[in-house]
Amino acid sequence: MSVRSREIAFLTNPTSGKGRGARARAxxxxxxxxxxxxxxxxxxxxxxxxxxLARSAVADGVEAVVVCGGDGMVHLGAQATACTEVALGIxxxxxxxxxxxxxxxxxxxxxAAADRIVASRRRRIDLGRSGAAxxxxxxxxxxxxxxxxxxxxxxxxxxxxxxxxxxxxxxxTFEPIPYLLEIDGVTHQLDAMxxxxxxxxxxxxxxxxxxxxxxxxxxxDVVVIKPMSKPELVRTYPRLxxxxxxxxxxxxxxxxxxxxxxxxxxxxYADGERFGALPxxxxxxxxxxxxxx
Numbered sequence: 001m002s003v004r005s006r007e008i009a010f011l012t013n014p015t016s017g018k019g020r021g022a023r024a025r026a027x028x029x030x031x032x033x034x035x036x037x038x039x040x041x042x043x044x045x046x047x048x049x050x051x052x053l054a055r056s057a058v059a060d061g062v063e064a065v066v067v068c069g070g071d072g073m074v075h076l077g078a079q080a081t082a083c084t085e086v087a088l089g090i091x092x093x094x095x096x097x098x099x100x101x102x103x104x105x106x107x108x109x110x111x112a113a114a115d116r117i118v119a120s121r122r123r124r125i126d127l128g129r130s131g132a133a134x135x136x137x138x139x140x141x142x143x144x145x146x147x148x149x150x151x152x153x154x155x156x157x158x159x160x161x162x163x164x165x166x167x168x169x170x171x172x173t174f175e176p177i178p179y180l181l182e183i184d185g186v187t188h189q190l191d192a193m194x195x196x197x198x199x200x201x202x203x204x205x206x207x208x209x210x211x212x213x214x215x216x217x218x219x220x221d222v223v224v225i226k227p228m229s230k231p232e233l234v235r236t237y238p239r240l241x242x243x244x245x246x247x248x249x250x251x252x253x254x255x256x257x258x259x260x261x262x263x264x265x266x267x268x269y270a271d272g273e274r275f276g277a278l279p280x281x282x283x284x285x286x287x288x289x290x291x292x293x
Contacts, residue, residue: 070094
């Protein structure tokens with residue numbers, strides 16, 4: 001197929017990264033058109049309309065849906081392209097950009113990111129799924145989810161510091177949570193600070209909570225952080241950036257094809273987006289998504 005006959009849908013969240021989404025779109029779309037792509041330029045009024053636009057483009061048979069924004073836009077794009085032959089491309093323009101990190105995409109240069117779309121190298125990866133909803137990176141279901149909930153209500157500061165301040169704020173009142181886990185049919189009853197389920201290794205702008213997770217191994221990485229004192233949690237937190245928390249005695253790791261998580265009063269987050277209240281059953285869907293990277 002000639003590049004000049006190739007159509008892509010380009011879906012932007014203009015408010016991502018304090019307006020970076022709109023600026024990235026303005027830089028990337030001309031580069032893609034210059035390379036010969038037909039660009040269906042889409043901007044939804046909200047997440048629901050954006051998803052409708054993406055699904056319509058997939059139904060029309062575009063070659064790829066390219067999302068311009070943060071992990072939330074990648075999450076939305078995955079809902080439309082999962083288990084289809086339509087690839088997902090990413091122009092990073094958000095706060096955390098964890099999925100962009102997975103593929104070593106340029107996070108501050110939208111033209112360079114657009115060049116990766118032009119090169120069209122593709123990789124098929126797994127997705128996590130609960131019901132009809134998918135996620136690409138990490139599902140958080142504990143202290144990490146509570147922090148995400150607070151961070152999403154904060155307008156200042158931007159970037160990683162927002163998550164750091166939300167962490168400190170939640171630490172004042174947080175207590176370990178009683179969990180019931182079923183990991184590949186084996187039941188575990190325990191108290192923990194958090195349970196995270198990773199298809200990829202990081203969330204929250206580079207916090208490598210599920211260090212070692214591989215995007216295409218057909219397995220989920222289930223991480224449990226068992227109870228620890230608040231001072232110890234504060235001391236351990238910086239180790240998440242390097243993935244060295246895996247040597248902590250309160251760290252527990254399982255590989256699984258399926259996990260059910262139950263805990264009172266916890267709303268899970270996945271790819272930084274509200275995903276669903278517990279209990280949830282999450283399964284790995286091997287090879288569910290083709291990513292341009």
